Amino acid sequence: xxxxxxxxxxxxxHVFRDRKTLLMLFGLPIAQIVLFGFALTxxxxxxxxxxxxxxxxxxxxxxxNKIEASKYFDIDKSxxxxxxxxxxxxxxxxxxxxxxxxxxxNELLHLNKSQIQLIVDASDPNTxxxxxxxxxxxxxxxxxxxxxxxxxPYRIVPELRMLYNxxxxxxxxxxxxxxxxxMMLICVMMTSxxxxxxxxxxxxxxxxxxxxxxxxxxxxxxxxxxxxxxVNVSIILLLSVxxxxxxxxxxxxxxxxxxxxxxxxxxxxxxxxxxATESQQAAMLLSMMGMMLPTVFFSGFMFPIxxxxxxxxxxxxxxxxxxxxxxxxxxxxxxxxFSAIWKETLILVGMTVFLLTISFRKFKIRLA
Amino acid sequence: MVILNNITKTxxxxxxxxxxxxxxxxxKGELFxxxxxxxxxxxxxxxVLTTLLLPDGGSATVDGCDVVIDYKKIRSxxxxxxxxxxxxxxxxxxxxxxxxxxxxxxxxxxNYELIKEIYVQIEPFKNRRAEKLSGGMKQKLALCCxxxxxxxxxxxxxxxxxxxxxxxxxxxxxxxxxKEQGITILVSTPYMDEATLCxxxxxxxxxxxxxxxxxxxxxxxxSGTLYKIKSDMMNKLSNDLHSYENMLSCxxxxxxxxxxxxxxxxxxxxxxxxxxxxKGHQQIEFERTIPTIEDCFIKLMSSSG
Numbered sequence: 264x265x266x267x268x269x270x271x272x273x274x275x276x277h278v279f280r281d282r283k284t285l286l287m288l289f290g291l292p293i294a295q296i297v298l299f300g301f302a303l304t305x306x307x308x309x310x311x312x313x314x315x316x317x318x319x320x321x322x323x324x325x326x327x328n329k330i331e332a333s334k335y336f337d338i339d340k341s342x343x344x345x346x347x348x349x350x351x352x353x354x355x356x357x358x359x360x361x362x363x364x365x366x367x368x369n370e371l372l373h374l375n376k377s378q379i380q381l382i383v384d385a386s387d388p389n390t391x392x393x394x395x396x397x398x399x400x401x402x403x404x405x406x407x408x409x410x411x412x413x414x415x416p417y418r419i420v421p422e423l424r425m426l427y428n429x430x431x432x433x434x435x436x437x438x439x440x441x442x443x444x445x446m447m448l449i450c451v452m453m454t455s456x457x458x459x460x461x462x463x464x465x466x467x468x469x470x471x472x473x474x475x476x477x478x479x480x481x482x483x484x485x486x487x488x489x490x491x492x493x494v495n496v497s498i499i500l501l502l503s504v505x506x507x508x509x510x511x512x513x514x515x516x517x518x519x520x521x522x523x524x525x526x527x528x529x530x531x532x533x534x535x536x537x538x539a540t541e542s543q544q545a546a547m548l549l550s551m552m553g554m555m556l557p558t559v560f561f562s563g564f565m566f567p568i569x570x571x572x573x574x575x576x577x578x579x580x581x582x583x584x585x586x587x588x589x590x591x592x593x594x595x596x597x598x599x600x601f602s603a604i605w606k607e608t609l610i611l612v613g614m615t616v617f618l619l620t621i622s623f624r625k626f627k628i629r630l631a
Numbered sequence: 632m633v634i635l636n637n638i639t640k641t642x643x644x645x646x647x648x649x650x651x652x653x654x655x656x657x658x659k660g661e662l663f664x665x666x667x668x669x670x671x672x673x674x675x676x677x678x679v680l681t682t683l684l685l686p687d688g689g690s691a692t693v694d695g696c697d698v699v700i701d702y703k704k705i706r707s708x709x710x711x712x713x714x715x716x717x718x719x720x721x722x723x724x725x726x727x728x729x730x731x732x733x734x735x736x737x738x739x740x741x742n743y744e745l746i747k748e749i750y751v752q753i754e755p756f757k758n759r760r761a762e763k764l765s766g767g768m769k770q771k772l773a774l775c776c777x778x779x780x781x782x783x784x785x786x787x788x789x790x791x792x793x794x795x796x797x798x799x800x801x802x803x804x805x806x807x808x809x810k811e812q813g814i815t816i817l818v819s820t821p822y823m824d825e826a827t828l829c830x831x832x833x834x835x836x837x838x839x840x841x842x843x844x845x846x847x848x849x850x851x852x853x854s855g856t857l858y859k860i861k862s863d864m865m866n867k868l869s870n871d872l873h874s875y876e877n878m879l880s881c882x883x884x885x886x887x888x889x890x891x892x893x894x895x896x897x898x899x900x901x902x903x904x905x906x907x908x909x910k911g912h913q914q915i916e917f918e919r920t921i922p923t924i925e926d927c928f929i930k931l932m933s934s935s936g
Binding site for chain 1: 678681682683684685702703706707709711712713714715718719720721722726729730731733734735736776777
């Protein structure tokens with residue numbers, strides 16, 4: 264036991280004395296969360312728009328209030344007529360104009376149908392599309408609220424018809440994805456590299472010719488990275504709750520338990536890579552190619568798996584991160600319990616057992 | 632203490648023979664040297680004895696334990712310093728020593744007496760990281776780490792390679808003192824001049840042992856007479872001598888060429904001088920010399936190959 268502890272202590276010395284590794288270990292998750300959370304988002308906030316309200320009735324006022332309350336729009340000013348719209352666009356400050364026709368509420372109440380005109384600066388087509396989507400969704404919300412109190416199916420039809428964009432809900436799907444990515448990267452790469460490093464430096468020979476059991480070498484390599492990864496999970500969760508306002512709807516304990524499972528899966532993969540490689544570069548390359556790319560492509564957080572051709576969908580089943588991604592989404596966003604994710608958990612457990620068995624079998628107690 | 636019986640080790644599915652039918656034994660408290668150039672099979676023999684490699688043929692025991700069956704027992708008893716052993720570079724001297732002591736189920740305190748003499752030399756730097764030590768210091772630390780659990784047999788694979796001359800000398804003096812404490816030491820080296828510091832040596836070449844004996848006896852067993860020669864044009868001298876028909880062997884040795892002849896009648900010396908003077912050599916020094924281990928090695932090598 265004392266041997267075991269001194270070995271783990273040594274591993275922590277390795278980690279904490281190598282500034283670059285340390286920076287990667289703790290900088291990477293933070294950088295990824297911040298990047299995905301703020302820089303790489305397609306949300307467009309605080310757009311300046313103008314409103315032309317010919318109706319000035321209850322319905323139009325209510326919708327305008329909703330638009331005003333949204334974080335996506337800043338109402339620049341209210342204009343009196345259509346003619347002023349073009350001038351406002353030419354000033355270049357506004358991105359969109361929303362026009363309510365006269366008798367908006369009337370039409371809605373009597374014809375059960377009414378229209379809003381959206382005029383968008385489409386010089387950047389993506390921004391334009393996104394903006395109309397935002398407005399449409401606000402209108403849609405208003406419509407559902409109306410329907411709640413009344414059985415009459417009121418319909419407000421924005422002239423630009425756009426489907427509901429879940430983006431507006433601000434559900435950052437990427438947090439579970441980043442968690443999977445970070446753990447895969449850190450655990451797989453760090454364990455494989457640190458074991459191969461002992462081989463490369465010749466210290467493994469000395470460790471083998473010692474009373475210390477080879478199996479304990481592996482376990483003591485894994486423990487520090489397990490702990491570090493759990494710290495990383497906490498950092499990511501804290502960031503997502505306090506910085507990105509993404510609450511954890513399900514059980515935090517369950518989330519950590521499942522994360523520990525994925526970490527062990529990743530550690531056993533790293534171990535497997537270390538038994539198959541002889542140099543640090545090879546181990547690093549293999550972990551990058553073997554883990555990073557499939558995790559990005561096949562976990563479902565960048566590219567929806569449903570859209571992939573069937574063979575690729577089959578391949579995605581082999582990627583542990585895919586199952587973890589489903590699990591985390593269920594716990595964090597949907598707030599589901601263990602009963603909803605036992606299947607995915609079982610698959611991950613199976614993968615882990617499989618990988619551990621192979622790597623323990625392949626681990627050499629001698630040199631060749 | 633260490634017994635090898637017809638040990639054979641091959642690589643590449645038997646295509647490369649690294650150790651070819653090697654047998655020798657080392658007695659308790661003996662300082663035994665494996666002398667041979669790079670690629671001779673020294674490291675493979677060490678790895679078989681330290682249970683890191685399985686032999687393809689033959690058997691070996693270390694302190695009465697079979698290297699294949701009782702590998703666990705051997706691993707807890709012997710001390711091993713691999714050729715490329717580099718310690719943990721980012722750990723300090725003390726941390727390295729402490730780590731290896733704990734791994735071997737002991738403490739620095741418990742066996743401090745054994746390493747004291749060596750450790751006092753590096754103790755002033757005990758808070759320095761291993762990567763910042765000089766080559767000689769590193770070797771001393773590595774030796775301390777290999778000794779910390781008071782091994783019965785110490786395996787040192789090329790411990791002095793890449794170490795300066797002064798540190799090498801100190802290192803061998805340390806080995807002598809360890810020997811006096813009853814530790815059996817097997818050491819390998821490509822440096823022939825270190826051979827004379829061993830009790831017994833095995834000259835090894837391409838996996839085969841050419842000769843095993845005390846350094847003195849090996850030198851005594853050198854048959855024939857050895858000469859050394861020097862002139863003002865050494866490159867030309869070597870070429871000219873190689874074309875001399877009575878020449879048995881001729882190779883560079885320090886600033887001289889070492890020579891041996893096929894036929895040494897009373898006139899050959901005069902004949903040689905005449906030939907060399909004809910070719911324009913001046914300031915010729917020519918005299919008999921005492922063979923060294925290296926001369927023996929070269930002679931054995933040319934007669935076997």
